[in-house]
Amino acid sequence: MDKKPIGIFDSGVGGLTVFKEIRKRFPFEDIIYFGDTARVPYGPKSRNTVIDYSIQNARFLIQQGAKIIVIACNTSSATALIDLQKLLPVPVLGVIEPGALSAVKSSGNKHIGVIGTEGTIRSQAYSTAISKLDDSCIIFSKPCPLFVPLAEEGWEDHEVTQLTIKEYLTSLLHKDIDTLVLGCTHYPILKTSIQKFVGSKITLVDSAQAVTDKLDEILPNRETKEIGKDYFYVSDNEVKFKQIASKILDMEIDKLIKVKLGEGWFLK
């Protein structure tokens, strides 16, 4: 049984929804979480930048001993998964394919909506993954860039959030979708408001559960006398991270370490 930890990274706090699900399902594993809070958000950034950042984050987790990497960030999964799988000496899981599988299983009429950041939607990663599983599916995508700052502002059910949800999602409702993929780890924070707007006939797919199912397939579930340890690393804002984390995880974080990146711009 491999005592090395599971490594998870995200652009910030959103990936804690993935951490929470993995911790629940793998109580005896050690888990290292890295949140790149100094460079959040990844959504509006270019492909090459997201790949660079993802490589830096994953390498850091491997330096800390990770035996497997889970990319909790949808933008990063959509953009950097293949590069990481090629480059790294350990298995790498993204959230896109498990989310796509979950959506295909859930949909009856094969009309599936996907929402995410600009980067995730631009990459067409969900459309590609869903079509590979079932090419009869019709996919309707929509970037929702304001959902991340609204979730971070704590306006989960504010009038402004409801109006923004209406603005972004009305066009999807006209497409007769029966399943909507929440293609960003921040979006489950707005889940109640989104469900209220789209109605109970539309199933919301949350990738945290989907990726944990996938992890379950490849990682034999350890059972030891010792409960797994948690290690949290961030690149900025320890205090704010602890606050939001205690809200998402329903527990206090004792150990939180801040890491730093090397300095200096250079012309490419």
Place this chain on the structure above:
Amino acid sequence: MDKKPIGIFDSGVGGLTVFKEIRKRFPFEDIIYFGDTARVPYGPKSRNTVIDYSIQNARFLIQQGAKIIVIACNTSSATALIDLQKLLPVPVLGVIEPGALSAVKSSGNKHIGVIGTEGTIRSQAYSTAISKLDDSCIIFSKPCPLFVPLAEEGWEDHEVTQLTIKEYLTSLLHKDIDTLVLGCTHYPILKTSIQKFVGSKITLVDSAQAVTDKLDEILPNRETKEIGKDYFYVSDNEVKFKQIASKILDMEIDKLIKVKLGEGWFLK
């Protein structure tokens, strides 16, 4: 007459409002602009991180020959000005003190509102600067974190923006302010909607003009036969930068160079 360029940096595109004003007032100067589009926004980031980023940005401008540095970013001005002035071999101007001076000159009843990012408001930089100029002023501050993503989404006069403005600014209106400092370079993009909500009796102070007045005091205005050249550098997203820049500046950007930062996280 010193032929070296004026250096301006910002966390992204917002500082182009400062670039535009300086270009108009100094037609014969060369200007280098650096937008840290890979790490925008600075507003929610911690003090130390904003200082680190600001030093990296300013050093890059000096490497490119800048004879003076203008910090267009309010968060960075509020946090890193003194460190930059200590560290760097050239004069450094921030937007806070000029904006504060402008506000004090404008206010009749000495009730001044200040809006900005979380970082700028937390630093109390405007309050300190205004009180130093006139300690009879009463200052009311309010962080407005959603204004930056709303401006970047292009929703300048959208219903969601109007509702967000109402949510953030209603409490300030009850304070009988006659002057409101737009303490973030992005906010002038929402100026029309903000003015509409607060009414014509409240004067909006835009720091781009104020910092250019200050620059005018310390830099002798060159007059040569040759019109000044513009140099633009960004750390990400050249295409999006060009699009927004052409809208803000009313001109096309020909030369835009992307620069890159060194790699690798380390434990501090």
